[in-house]
Structure formats: structure tokens, C-alpha cells
Amino acid sequence: FGQPYRYLGHTTSTQDELRRWAEEGAPEGAVVLAERQTAGRGRMGRPWVSAPGASLTFSLLLRPRVPVALLPLAVGVALREAVGLGGLKWPNDLLAPDGRKLAGILVEAKAGGPVPGVVVLGIGLNVLPPVPPAAAALSEFMPVNRADLLAGILEELENQYENLSKPERILEHWKKYSVTLGKEVSIRTPRGEMQGRALDLAEDGALVVESQGGTERIAAGDVSLIGR
Numbered sequence: 210f211g212q213p214y215r216y217l218g219h220t221t222s223t224q225d226e227l228r229r230w231a232e233e234g235a236p237e238g239a240v241v242l243a244e245r246q247t248a249g250r251g252r253m254g255r256p257w258v259s260a261p262g263a264s265l266t267f268s269l270l271l272r273p274r275v276p277v278a279l280l281p282l283a284v285g286v287a288l289r290e291a292v293g294l295g296g297l298k299w300p301n302d303l304l305a306p307d308g309r310k311l312a313g314i315l316v317e318a319k320a321g322g323p324v325p326g327v328v329v330l331g332i333g334l335n336v337l338p339p340v341p342p343a344a345a346a347l348s349e350f351m352p353v354n355r356a357d358l359l360a361g362i363l364e365e366l367e368n369q370y371e372n373l374s375k376p377e378r379i380l381e382h383w384k385k386y387s388v389t390l391g392k393e394v395s396i397r398t399p400r401g402e403m404q405g406r407a408l409d410l411a412e413d414g415a416l417v418v419e420s421q422g423g424t425e426r427i428a429a430g431d432v433s434l435i436g437r
């Protein structure tokens with residue numbers, strides 16, 4: 210991964226830039242990296258804001274041949290492995306040891322069932338201050354060289370992408386790095402807000418939550434950890 214690549218001073222969003230390149234035939238593994246995004250986006254319709262040069266902000270093109278249900282978790286595992294510290298909040302935020310957010314992952318797929326034609330995977334990793342409120346910069350915890358860090362992340366992404374054919378490996382690794390399971394959580398889902406205890410991961414990567422209403426599988430949502 211990382212060949213070919215485009216390195217931009219600024220763009221609206223590396224997601225859009227890479228999607229256009231994909232339509233022109235960019236191969237799997239292509240990467241768009243930008244110092245500054247004027248319309249960076251996050252999960253669930255949120256903006257992604259980072260100061261110019263302070264974050265590692267890039268998108269990677271995948272053309273999967275196997276089902277990708279576990280891809281969001283696999284990418285979280287890759288990021289945690291490459292960075293070497295922190296924990297994963299479901300589905301794939303990387304949190305610093307003190308619970309502040311270090312990185313976010315956005316998986317955008319063109320519809321096509323379990324094996325979409327194209328996946329544009331976006332990663333935003335806070336490397337240096339300044340960072341938004343409630344976020345952390347990796348440099349607070351370790352010395353960082355952005356080029357080495359990017360190379361390490363791309364290598365781990367390649368490893369975990371190969372693991373998509375071994376789902377149990379991905380689930381096992383994710384659970385090892387989880388800071389979500391066993392915790393009381395509040396979850397904003399597309400269907401509303403709920404609270405409960407995060408019990409486990411389902412085999413499709415959904416979060417199994419025990420609440421007053423019984424046990425539910427949450428396929429998509431935004432988790433806040435309660436009483437950390």
C-alpha cells in the first residue's frame with residue numbers, strides 16, 4: 210500500500226480526491242495524503258478538523274475481493290499495532306492511554322453488497338499540537354516522525370487487510386486492544402440513543418450491548434464510555 214501516491218498541500222477532503230482518482234482507474238493501494246483539508250469529514254456526518262501539518266491525514270484505495278464487514282475493526286487493529294500505544298473504542302477510534310482521541314477512521318464503500326467494488330478508507334491521526342478539545346496528540350506520548358509513522362501504518366494495514374479472510378484473528382486482536390468491552394456505554398445510533406454495558410463483539414463486528422430492554426447488537430453508532 211502507498212504506491213502510487215499523491216501528496217497535496219491542501220484539498221477539500223482526501224476522501225473526495227481519492228474517489229475521483231479511483232474513477233480514473235487508480236489501483237488498489239493508491240494513497241492521497243494532504244497537509245490541510247478544508248472540508249475533512251468524520252463518521253456520522255461530523256467534520257474532521259485538524260491544524261495544517263499537525264496531523265497525518267490520508268486516504269487509501271481498496272478494491273476488495275472478499276467481504277469487508279470486519280474492515281473497520283481491522284483498520285483499528287492496524288492503527289493500534291503501528292502506533293504501539295492506546296486502546297480501541299468501538300468501532301475504530303484510537304484513544305490515548307488517558308482516554309482522549311488520537312485518531313479516527315472513516316470507511317466509505319460504494320454499494321455492492323458484502324464485497325463492494327471500491328472502498329475509500331480515511332485515517333486522521335493527531336500527531337502534533339494543536340489538537341481539538343478532548344483530543345490528544347501522539348507527540349505527547351512518544352517521539353514521532355510522520356514519514357516513518359505513515360510507512361508503518363500502511364504496512365500494518367496491508368497485514369490486517371490480508372487477515373480479512375481470517376475473521377477470528379481480527380476479532381481476537383481487536384478485543385486485545387479494546388477499551389470498550391466490559392464498560393458502561395452510551396450509544397448514539399441512527400435509530401436513537403441507548404445506554405448499557407458493552408459485552409462482546411458479534412462475529413460480524415457488531416457491538417453486543419446489554420441494556421434494560423435485553424441484549425442488542427449495534428451495527429453502527431457513536432459510543433461514549435461512561436464513568437471512565
Ligand code: BTN
Pocket residue numbers: 221222223224246248249250251252253255257266267268302312313314315330331332333334
Ligand atoms: C472519525 O473519527 O469520525 C473519522 C475521521 C476520519 C478523518 C480522515 S482525515 C483523512 C480522510 N479525509 C477525510 O475527509 N476524512 C478522513
